Amino acid sequence: MASSPTCKKRLLTDTSSPSPKRHRTDLTLEKKVQLIADSEKLPKLSQKELSLKYGIGRATVSDILKRREQYNSQFKENCESKKKRFPSSSKYGELNEAVFKWFSQARAKNIPLSGLIVHEKALQFSKELNLEEFKASNGWLESWKNRYSIGYFKVCGESADVDIESVNDYKRRVPSIVAGYHNKDIFNCDETGLFFRALPDKTLAEKRKECKGGKLAKERLTVMMCCSSVGEKLKPLVIGKARKPRCFGNINVDKLPVLWRSNKKSWMTSETFKDWIGRINSDMKKQRRHILVFLDNATSHSHDLTFSNVTLRYLPANTTSKLQPLDLGIIRAFKARYRKNMMQHLVMNIEKCKHASELTKAV
Template sequence: MATTPKCKKRILENDSASPSPKRARKDLSLEEKINLIEDSDKIPKLTQKQLGEKYGIGCATVSDILKKKEFYNKQYADNSTGNKKRFTISSKYGDLNDLLFKWFTQARAKNIPLSGPILQEKALHFAKELDLTDFKASNGWLDSWKSRFSIAHFKVCGESGDVNLETVNNFLSRIDTNVQDYQPEDIFNCYETGLFFRALPDKTLAQKKSACKGGKIAKERLTVMFCCSAMGEKLKPMVIGKARKPRCFKNIDVTNLSVIWRSNKKSWMTEATFLDWIKSVNRIMRLKKRNIILFLDNATSHSHEIQLSNVKLSFLPPNTTSKLQPLDLGIIRAFKARYRKKNVKPSYIKH
């Protein structure tokens, strides 16, 4: 049958048109589903097509979510996180799982470190009490339990778990009184830290399934002490090493370094080293006709008995460094990150 010119043109247009791209599958998290449900109740009311375009899903998916909104609201209220995309509805050992999770939260509230084998042993104990004779506490059950309650494995780090918060709050309540006679530029803080100056990064990017091996960890250590004011004024840092004049200082006048260099057999801060430093700070402030207050921790090397004319020492309560020490709340970490970057730069430029 002959085709008319108009039909022929339509056929050619249909043949040349590219098919519409297939929409990529997208799973919304529980929190996103709750947001979608809330958006559907707003005025002016959005259509299902508009909701689908906003969240990148189809109209049918929007309709399914709205039909199950009571279920999703309950899941959101019951679960500890809204980032999960799928949830188990029921479990053969639901009572045991809930009992173990209750025990888990109580133990972590006391900062008790827990591992998989400990949880499995405790689960077997609860199974015996509940007369669940067929419960095995397998690795598969443990993975399922951790997924159900959003439990992940973390490295225990820092000392903040051992801090008495009442002591911290009492000190903070008195701090305004302690600094009322000083301007912000006259409020100083000092703190020392260990620096493994030859250590390489202990983490690396690598292809999956490839072995990540390293050599021995370099343990040569320096002690570095920083001191700065609330307004950012920095005093010259002090670095304590083992040698009075290391080989790298050959033909270099140590007094002209950008740091104060001190040494002892263990490269640690000692009371004599601290007294020498704090007296030099007092001389500098006396020449500048300034009176400052210096906050520092209760280390044994920090003498409590010394009386200075232009520097008032204010000691932090014991075991509160992780909460009250300003230099320990990001400043020292930033220094070490920059030092590590400059330390490894020559090695990757050569290779």
């Protein structure tokens, strides 16, 4: 007897492959709270849309929404499910708590705190607690950050298109340019801006807390450096705004380890540059040396200068990042050392100030 259409339909249904099962998805507490928030904000998502978005069944979505108060409360109590729990009886438990308490007070003043600052403060606490074996290692810092759910955030170099062909062409010409000079007589000079009061623009902060910093301290100095290919360093030129800053006190400016100059904007000018190079030429004349100085073609570096014992050679435009030796790590090393000394100074003064802007004035 021939099969009826209904029987054929049933047979096809019974013999076809089963539909794939949905993989079980266990949402974290954070995801559940996020789902609840999605269900409340406009435009509201339906339970079907929520189930597709989070890869769970509609019944699970319904259950989560019914228990929204419970999940929100748990999320708040557990530091938004991110803060890790450690036993309070850890080896450096007292030190960790002291550092975190100090850290929280400093961040309440919107003071940016780098890992280096936390290192310095931890070492201070270790001395007070007689923890002689404590080293404030990078491993300790990572562990401390995880313990208190601390992240590294931006508080809300030069870049230019480099003509590689010009760079390569100039490199090919360098041997002929330096011909006749000993390595000790080949120098490079370059200036850099130093925001000497600027706090870090990134800070450690508790995750999911607002990340604020104080007003950016924009006071700057211009520092001109000059060194030879064998490491000889000439006296740096430092340009500030005041002819004799109040902090100099009774110091004889002429006896500073740097050559101090000033103008209204603390910038390099043609007159200042000419005076500085002239002094170098006089020194080389006394030493009976003839030196070659490579420098960039900034407008303040006058091109019409000639000296008896100093020869100036200008680098091609927009090639500083590739050809300027001082810009390939030396200036950065100087600033890193300055920042380290500054951080030590800040650590000593954080407790004495009420806000980040007050801290910068102490520099």
